[in-house]
Amino acid sequence: MGRRPRLFVVSGPAGVGKGTLVSRVREMRPLLGLPVSATTRAPRPGEIDGVSYHFLSDAEFDERIRRGDFLEWARVHDHRYGTLKSEVDACLKRGESVILEIDMQGGANVVRHYPDTVRIFIEPPSWEVLVQRLKDRGTESEESLAIRLNTAQEELKHASSYDVRIVNDNLDAAVQELELTLEKYETE
Ligand code: 5GP
Secondary structure, eight states, rough: OOOOOOEEEEEOOOOSHHHHHHHHHHHHHOOOOOOEEEEOOOOOTTBBBBBTTTEEHHHHHHHHTTTEEEEEEEEEEEEEEEEEEHHHHHHHHHHHEEEEEHHHHHHHHHHSSSOOOOOEEEEOOOOOHHHHHHHHHHOOOHHHHHHHHHHHHHHHTTGGSSEEEEEOHHHHHHHHHHHHHHHHHOOO
């Protein structure tokens, strides 16, 4: 059966484990493209410029918008984040499927550019588990935690509009489900 590279958007509330899921699938599939996003937020300890994100100043971000370099960009939690078109196109051209791990708003913009995007929503097993995971992560201030929980509540309301929903309860099972989803859409 033929296989074609596809564009997948993975969304879900902060703290649900999207990042871990996507990196586990990447380990299983080294040929998966993962374009590096740009952001105006400051790097967290351990994050590397050009690997975690392209960390840009406000002025640099404005300039890239003006040049039309973004496939989508959005303001999330007081900072701007965006996907560079050039990074996505380069992956697809090489025959690599792309997973974009972005918020809901950004995902909708991507679909406008690439209508056959597959939208995947990662859900927590329960609201209580999500709150606990976010607290355990320990990277957020009180204020930032409150903002993220607020956004999460909004995002969970839209889960039913996604092509695929995966509950991240058992990590191994969720990884396998995500992997099977990629497989299914690449070969359909
Ligand atoms: P964080 O600051 O925790 O790394 O990410 C905050 C939020 O920004 C997450 O919900 C993440 O999905 C979103 N995000 C990361 N990169 C992009 C991007 O390129 N575009 C958009 N729209 N959102 C992004």
